[in-house]
Amino acid sequence: xxxxxxxxxxxxxxxxxxxxxxxxxxxxxxxxxxxxxxxxxxxxxxxxxxxxxxxxxxxxxxxxxxxxxxxxxxxxxxxxxxxxxxxxxxxxxxxxxxxxxxxxxxxxxxxxxxxxxxxxxxxxxxxxxxxxxxxxxxxxxxxxxxxxxxxxxxxxxxxxxxxxxxxxxxxxxxxxxxxxxxxxxxxxxxxxxxxxxxxxxxxxxxxxxxxxxxxxxxxxxxxxxxxxxxxxxxxxxxxxxxxxxxxxxxxxxxxxxxxxxxxxxxxxxxxxxxxxxxxxxxxxxxxxxxxxxxxxxxxxxxxxxxxxxxxxxxxxxxxxxxxxxxxxxxxxxxxxxxxxxxxxxxxxxxxxxxxxxxxxxxxxxxxxxxxxxxxxxxxxxxxxxxxxxxxxxxxxxxxxxxxxxxxxxxxxxxxxxxxxxxxxxxxxxxxxxxxxxxxxxxxxxxxxxxxxxxxxxxxxxxxxxxxxxxxxxxxxxxxxxxxxxxxxxxxxxxxxxxxxxxxxxxxxxxxxxxxxxxxxxxxxxxxxxxxxxxxxxxxxxxxxxxxxxxxxxxxxxxxxxxxxxxxxxxxxxxxxxxxxxxxxxxxxxxxxxxxxxxxxxxxxxxxxxxxxxxxxxxxxxxxxxxxxxxxxxxxxxxxxxxxxxxxxxxxxxxxxxxxxxxxxxxxxxxxxxxxxxxxxxxxxxxxxxxxxxxxxxxxxxxxxxx
Numbered sequence: 001x002x003x004x005x006x007x008x009x010x011x012x013x014x015x016x017x018x019x020x021x022x023x024x025x026x027x028x029x030x031x032x033x034x035x036x037x038x039x040x041x042x043x044x045x046x047x048x049x050x051x052x053x054x055x056x057x058x059x060x061x062x063x064x065x066x067x068x069x070x071x072x073x074x075x076x077x078x079x080x081x082x083x084x085x086x087x088x089x090x091x092x093x094x095x096x097x098x099x100x101x102x103x104x105x106x107x108x109x110x111x112x113x114x115x116x117x118x119x120x121x122x123x124x125x126x127x128x129x130x131x132x133x134x135x136x137x138x139x140x141x142x143x144x145x146x147x148x149x150x151x152x153x154x155x156x157x158x159x160x161x162x163x164x165x166x167x168x169x170x171x172x173x174x175x176x177x178x179x180x181x182x183x184x185x186x187x188x189x190x191x192x193x194x195x196x197x198x199x200x201x202x203x204x205x206x207x208x209x210x211x212x213x214x215x216x217x218x219x220x221x222x223x224x225x226x227x228x229x230x231x232x233x234x235x236x237x238x239x240x241x242x243x244x245x246x247x248x249x250x251x252x253x254x255x256x257x258x259x260x261x262x263x264x265x266x267x268x269x270x271x272x273x274x275x276x277x278x279x280x281x282x283x284x285x286x287x288x289x290x291x292x293x294x295x296x297x298x299x300x301x302x303x304x305x306x307x308x309x310x311x312x313x314x315x316x317x318x319x320x321x322x323x324x325x326x327x328x329x330x331x332x333x334x335x336x337x338x339x340x341x342x343x344x345x346x347x348x349x350x351x352x353x354x355x356x357x358x359x360x361x362x363x364x365x366x367x368x369x370x371x372x373x374x375x376x377x378x379x380x381x382x383x384x385x386x387x388x389x390x391x392x393x394x395x396x397x398x399x400x401x402x403x404x405x406x407x408x409x410x411x412x413x414x415x416x417x418x419x420x421x422x423x424x425x426x427x428x429x430x431x432x433x434x435x436x437x438x439x440x441x442x443x444x445x446x447x448x449x450x451x452x453x454x455x456x457x458x459x460x461x462x463x464x465x466x467x468x469x470x471x472x473x474x475x476x477x478x479x480x481x482x483x484x485x486x487x488x489x490x491x492x493x494x495x496x497x498x499x500x501x502x503x504x505x506x507x508x509x510x511x512x513x514x515x516x517x518x519x520x521x522x523x524x525x526x527x528x529x530x531x532x533x534x535x536x537x538x539x540x541x542x543x544x545x546x547x548x549x550x551x552x553x554x555x556x557x558x559x560x561x562x563x564x565x566x567x568x569x570x571x572x573x574x575x576x577x578x579x580x581x582x583x584x585x586x587x588x589x590x591x592x593x594x595x596x597x598x599x600x601x602x603x604x605x606x607x608x609x610x611x612x613x614x615x616x617x618x619x620x621x622x623x624x625x626x627x628x629x630x631x632x633x634x635x636x637x638x639x640x641x642x643x644x645x646x647x648x649x650x651x652x653x654x655x656x657x658x659x660x661x662x663x664x665x666x667x668x669x670x671x672x673x674x675x676x677x678x679x680x681x682x683x684x685x686x687x688x689x690x691x692x693x694x695x696x697x698x699x700x701x702x703x704x705x706x
Contacts, residue, residue, distance in 0.1 A: 001142070001151050004030045006040055007135035010374070012110055012382060014414030016157040021139070030140055034105045044134050046107070048127040054101035055546060056119045056127070057145065057535070060094025060446035061411070061423060063087055066438050066535050066549045068097065072121035076114045077381050077410045079317035079357050081425035081459060083432065088116075091315060091424045092411040093381035094446040096152060098145050099127070100537075106141035106148035112382045112412070133378070146538055149445050153529035157417050159449040160392070161526065162478075163403040164655025165235065166308065166450075167515055168197030168628040169508050170481035171492060172237075175204040178218035179225050185492065186234050192494045194505050195512045195626040198308065198405075199229070200483070201238045209277035210245045212252055212300040226305035233627040235307050237405065240298070242314040242387055243273060243280030252297060256281060261290035263365040263376060271365035273318040274325070282316050285386035286367045286379055294387070295394025302398075308405025309391060311419070314384035315410045320355040321364065328352055384410020392418025396658070403658055407479065413446060420450030420479055428457030428488070433470050434564045438549050440477065440533040449525055449532055452479030461489040464500035465566065465606060471507045472609035473562040476554055478522055478532070480511060503607045506586040513587035513621040515631055520620075520651040521555035523662075542576040556648065557617030561602075561610040570603040571610075579612040580641035580693050587621055592639070594697045613641040615695060618648035618667060629655070633683055638667065638690040645670045652683040677704040 001021045015021070024030050027038050039045045056068040063083065064071045074089040083090065095109040097117070107129075109115060114132040122128065139155075141148045171189070176182045182199055189196040207213040214222045226236050244252050244262075256262045262270040262281035270281040284290040298309060320328075328351040335348055363377040376383070388408040395404045406419035415421075423439060426432040436453040443451045455474045456462035462470075462484070471493075474480055484491050493504040525532045534553040536545035551574065552560045561573045575597045583591045585608055595612070604610055613619065618640040625631050633652065640646055647668045653660035665681040671694050679685075688704040 001139060001155060002030060003137055003139040005137050006044065007133075009110060009135050009137040010112055010379060012112055012412065012414060014110055014412065015139075015155050016414070016417070017155050020151070021155060030138060033103075033142070034140060035103055036105075036107075036140075038138070040134050042134060044131040044136065046127070046129040046131070048099065050120055050125045050127060051101045051103075052125075054099055055537070056097055056099055058094070058097035058106075058442060058445055059117065060096065060413075060442050060448065061090050061092035061421065061439065062094070062442070063090065063435065064438075066441055067546065068117075069119050070121060070124070071119055073117040073119070074114065075117070075381065077315040077384055077412075079313070079315045083424075083426055083435070091384070091409045092421065094411070094413055094442075096413060096446055098148050098445075100145045104144055104148070106139075106143075106152060108139040108141070108152065108413070109136060110139065110413070111136035112379045113377060114380075149531060150529045152445070153447060156414055156447050159416050159447055159526045160406065160419050161403060161658070162405050162420065162450050163307070164515075164519060165197045165628045166405045167478060167480070167518060167522075169195055169511060170198040170200065170237070170479070171196055172200030172202070172481055172483040173490070173492075174202040174484070174486045176201065177204045179220070182229070182236070186229060186232060188492070188494055189234075190232065192501065192505065193626070194493050195508050195624070196234065197628055198235045198237050200310070200481075201236060203239055203241065203276050205238055208245065208247075209241070210247070210250055210252070211240055212297045213250075223304040230305065233629075235405075236305075237308040237310060238301060238306060239310050239312050240391075241275060241312050242316045242383070243275035243277070243282055245277035246272065246279045246281060253281070255293070256283060256290075259289075259293065260368070261287070261293050263367060265365055272322045273316070273361065274320050274322070275313055275317060279322060282365070283387070283390075284367050285390055286374070286382055287369055291386060291390040291393065295390035295392075296398065298391055298394055299398060302404070310422070311384070311388050311391065311406070311408040314387045314408060315357070316383055318357055318361050321358070321361045323364070324355055324358055324361060328355060381412045384408055385412035385415040388415050388419040401658060403656060407450065411448070416447035416449070421448050422451065422479055422481065422483075423453040425458045425485075426454055428460035428462035428466060428491075430466060430564060430566050432457055433466065433473065434550065436470070437473060437552065437562060437564060441531060441535050441538075441552060444525070444531040444533050449522060450478045452477035452481060454481065454483040456482055456484060456491040458483055459485045459488065462491045464496040467491050467496065468500060468503055468507070468606055469563050471504055473560070473564070475507060475511045475514065476518070476533075476560060478518065506589075506607070509624050510584060510587045512626070512628070512631065513624045513637075515628055516622040516633055516636070516650060516652075517555065517620050519655075520649070523651045524556075524649075536576065540576040544574060545576055548574050557614040558619065559612040559614070561612065563604050563609065569605060570601055573600050573602050573610070573612075574598070575600065575612065577614070578695070579614060580617075582611040582613055582619075582639065584609050584611065587624055587637075592691070592693050592699065594693060613639070615641055615643055616646045617641055618646050618669065620648060620650060620667070633665075633685050635687045635689070636685055638688050638692070640669060640690070640692040641695075642669050642671050642675075642692055643695045644672075650683060650685075675700040675702065679706055
């Protein structure tokens with residue numbers, strides 16, 4: 001891996017491990033052997049001539065497929081809730097991609113504002129990356145695609161490690177307006193016997209939408225309420241927004257203004273935008289002093305028993321600026337009484353349609369870093385990253401012994417060390433379930449292991465079938481959260497018909513049986529710089545695997561084949577080799593069938609979902625409990641597909657400590673006509689019930705006493 005500083009790049013701290021990265025002296029040294037060319041002007045341009053079979057992977061949180069070839073994308077963190085196929089950017093800026101073909105190489109562009117990636121959209125055989133500036137750090141990574149990813153993940157540092165309870169089911173809605181509503185939700189989970197570990201508070205818990213406040217009318221005796229919920233096994237997770245309300249007497253406002261911790265306009269005054277509370281200032285998260293100050297504010301809630309947060313609106317989202325709103329109102333007033341032609345009417349409408357997240361607003365405020373002043377637009381993509389960094393650094397500083405849940409909407413490469421991400425304001429569309437499936441490998445490639453989408457969709461109204469199918473896929477995403485928008489149909493697991501509730505209960509219970517395996521695989525990916533979710537082409541040389549994007553490899557040899565279309569009672573599956581089909585209804589109700597390689601249509605009823613196990617793969621399930629902290633590994637179920645031998649390593653720690661001591665337990669299986677189990681290590685396991693299919697298509701069941 002090598003890099004070149006072009007011009008004077010801003011230090012983003014996205015790369016932290018330079019051990020195996022070497023600087024080079026020139027562009028020719030950097031690009032040698034890749035076929036890339038680079039033209040450095042006011043807009044720096046990278047170009048490459050595609051071979052007919054080249055594929056492009058990466059870009060993290062972005063739309064369309066796993067293979068990004070043929071699309072055009074932008075890197076500019078954007079608050080846009082309408083994730084339609086024509087959109088070019090979402091909330092993250094993840095400037096890492098891989099060209100995979102006769103020549104394979106990785107590119108990371110460490111540049112904090114606008115980039116356009118044209119991967120054969122304008123000209124089908126040309127890659128063209130347009131970087132809006134000439135001060136950047138450009139990295140080239142050599143090797144095959146798996147090696148490239150591993151080198152990149154090592155360079156950007158290990159993933160954020162959440163507490164183990166954060167792998168449980170999480171329930172959210174904008175909004176549960178008061179403590180009574182949240183208590184009712186918690187009680188309903190208990191009554192319905194559905195596992196759940198967290199319930200979320202959206203913006204209505206705040207006093208007038210002010211960060212680090214509690215509305216005491218809606219949430220009286222808040223600290224006792226948090227404790228009571230935790231006594232019943234529920235963590236309460238509040239939202240934190242980027243904008244802080246302008247209000248005399250509001251501590252966060254007054255401290256920030258006094259110490260110049262807010263972004264400033266061209267006159268040196270705190271910049272004024274508007275979000276939920278109306279007029280707000282935005283903390284200058286890129287300034288280390290302001291970052292420390294804001295991060296310390298989270299202790300207001302931690303001191304009341306809170307153990308996790310989600311950061312939102314941190315692109316930053318700007319509903320309007322005071323200046324632009326005034327201009328729009330003045331323009332509209334001047335049109336009063338006029339006979340507006342169609343283009344005049346469009347112009348009037350545009351005055352208000354383009355108020356939100358306006359480029360001119362982003363160019364109207366500034367950051368102060370190390371005595372220098374930077375226009376926000378030039379550092380735009382670093383804002384949400386550094387908001388989450390502010391919290392993450394504060395947690396490590398103020399609570400060094402404890403893991404605290406943290407994830408964000410906006411992000412940049414490097415933010416994965418401080419928190420996870422969710423994919424923002426998706427919709428209750430089948431297309432967004434498909435998009436969730438295809439996005440997971442790309443997110444992992446950019447370091448974001450702790451990630452997931454709003455199950456069922458945030459906007460719109462989810463059907464029971466969509467919520468069910470989405471949950472069946474989300475069983476495997478580390479962040480497993482159901483979240484919906486105000487005004488939409490309620491989509492908690494118990495909000496649908498009884499049969500849908502029962503199926504969803506079975507799915508969530510399976511997740512809780514799956515926790516030990518998921519946690520083990522998460523930790524292995526984090527430690528070994530590998531992917532939890534992988535495109536099929538990362539595991540198989542079979543050319544057809546490059547065409548399959550709705551099946552994913554997962555963990556240590558599982559292939560996921562989710563159903564993601566309405567009214568489907570089955571799906572086509574491509575098997576690149578002989579595999580064991582594992583059709584699931586619940587953790588203890590499943591079918592195993594040996595399947596030959598090739599194309600197959602498989603019946604999958606709504607209450608069922610599909611996995612496939614490669615030869616040599618072992619899957620473990622623990623006993624189901626309704627809280628992650630109650631899960632024990634005393635008894636395990638083992639499902640496997642074995643030829644002569646196979647093994648699996650279980651990872652275990654206390655799930656809470658930042659520097660928890662790890663324990664390992666290795667399960668070994670040998671087959672010589674009979675199944676023989678053995679083990680090494682000790683995590684408290686006493687008994688393993690096994691259900692193993694061997695390559696001679698024999699099924700072996702039994703119990704191994706440890």
